[in-house]
Amino acid sequence: MKRIICPYCFEPNATGRKCDACGERLPPQLDGSEMMFSIIGSTESGKSHYIATLIGQLYSQAHRFHWSCCALTDETMNLYDERFRKTLYDNKDVIVKTQSRNVREHRPLIYSLNFDNGAPPVTLVFYDAAGERFSNQGDMKKATKYLDSSSGVIFLVDPLQLGSVREAFVDSGQGGESDLPAVPLSDGSVSNIFQRLANVLRAKEKTRGRVQTPVALTFSKIDALRFLLTDESPVYLPSFHRRRGCFCYSDAARVDEHLRSFLAAFDRNRELLNHMKHFDRCACFGTSALGQNPKSNRQKLRFPPRPMRVLDPFLWLLAEHDRIATVD
Numbered sequence: 001m002k003r004i005i006c007p008y009c010f011e012p013n014a015t016g017r018k019c020d021a022c023g024e025r026l027p028p029q030l031d032g033s034e035m036m037f038s039i040i041g042s043t044e045s046g047k048s049h050y051i052a053t054l055i056g057q058l059y060s061q062a063h064r065f066h067w068s069c070c071a072l073t074d075e076t077m078n079l080y081d082e083r084f085r086k087t088l089y090d091n092k093d094v095i096v097k098t099q100s101r102n103v104r105e106h107r108p109l110i111y112s113l114n115f116d117n118g119a120p121p122v123t124l125v126f127y128d129a130a131g132e133r134f135s136n137q138g139d140m141k142k143a144t145k146y147l148d149s150s151s152g153v154i155f156l157v158d159p160l161q162l163g164s165v166r167e168a169f170v171d172s173g174q175g176g177e178s179d180l181p182a183v184p185l186s187d188g189s190v191s192n193i194f195q196r197l198a199n200v201l202r203a204k205e206k207t208r209g210r211v212q213t214p215v216a217l218t219f220s221k222i223d224a225l226r227f228l229l230t231d232e233s234p235v236y237l238p239s240f241h242r243r244r245g246c247f248c249y250s251d252a253a254r255v256d257e258h259l260r261s262f263l264a265a266f267d268r269n270r271e272l273l274n275h276m277k278h279f280d281r282c283a284c285f286g287t288s289a290l291g292q293n294p295k296s297n298r299q300k301l302r303f304p305p306r307p308m309r310v311l312d313p314f315l316w317l318l319a320e321h322d323r324i325a326t327v328d
């Protein structure tokens with residue numbers, strides 16, 4: 001019999017409606033076939049906005065991708081509504097920084113995704129962790145509890161945190177340093193978190209070789225790169241995944257190749273490119289949760305979020321697990 005992993009404390013349970021370890025009520029839909037995808041990234045990399053708009057897209061694009069999405073707990077519905085939907089759509093504000101010690105903000109958002117093609121449903125558990133939680137091995141180890149149960153990782157990278165992109169931004173007259181996100185201290189730098197992620201996944205897989213868990217290296221905020229990339233950049237072209245209603249490998253390959261050459265040009269010392277060699281299944285994606293840069297508008301949205309390619313890395317993870325149709 002399959003063991004149910006508690007989405008609150010990640011301990012395995014034989015059966016039951018209550019977790020033996022932490023006492024939380026387990027949603028009755030859990031049957032041990034759950035897949036958890038983790039969303040990891042440095043502070044200000046855009047995790048909260050990404051999760052908010054990804055969940056929105058799971059609902060709004062359901063007809064296109066032939067699935068249906070359903071929140072499994074009242075807490076999930078309330079948290080999404082108050083922290084994400086009202087803030088972004090009703091108030092046109094940005095979501096405030098996730099507080100490292102705020103217990104409520106760190107509660108899991110639990111959804112079920114059912115596929116019209118009869119593929120086994122997946123239960124999605126999203127954790128919106130504060131970026132600080134990944135800035136040292138000890139804290140990350142606690143966070144690794146959910147990485148241990150993860151079937152895939154979306155690793156968010158804010159391109160505006162790369163030194164060469166920041167210089168180009170200021171030099172091109174786009175704005176000053178205050179229009180850019182803060183750069184995390186070296187402990188919490190993108191490159192260091194990426195290396196820690198490889199270590200954690202290796203330990204989980206009990207291997208000293210390359211990590212097998214699929215990792216989507218996902219650039220957030222690509223809306224803010226228009227000054228660097230041309231309009232013909234594949235990240236700005238309409239998504240074939242959307243058009244075809246499935247995962248399209250040639251579209252993903254074009255984006256991946258383009259972003260790897262972007263990294264080769266703008267990531268000093270090619271650190272991320274080098275660390276990607278630790279992963280057997282790693283692909284680059286480009287997304288924007290908001291489709292606009294609120295930093296240049298005193299953190300107010302000019303219009304409701306216009307997500308760009310937010311589903312792409314998620315579709316890839318589903319395709320890697322044979323849940324959705326694919327085309328070349």
Ligand SMILES: Nc1nc2c(ncn2[C@@H]2O[C@H](COP(=O)(O)OP(=O)(O)OP(=O)(O)O)[C@@H](O)[C@H]2O)c(=O)[nH]1
Pocket residue numbers: 041042043044045046047048049050094095096097098099129130131132181220221222223224287288289290291292293294295299
């Ligand atoms: N240009 C642009 N900026 C964005 C986008 N999403 C988020 N931002 C900016 O990035 C800031 C940080 O985004 P968050 O989603 O809070 O980042 P986070 O990774 O959750 O940060 P922590 O909670 O501190 O770990 C926001 O306040 C916005 O100013 C986007 O799609 N485009």
Ligand SMILES: [Mg+2]
Pocket residue numbers: 047048049096097098128129130131
């Ligand atoms: Mg956050």
Ligand SMILES: [Zn+2]
Pocket residue numbers: 006007008009010011019020021022023024
């Ligand atoms: Zn538990």
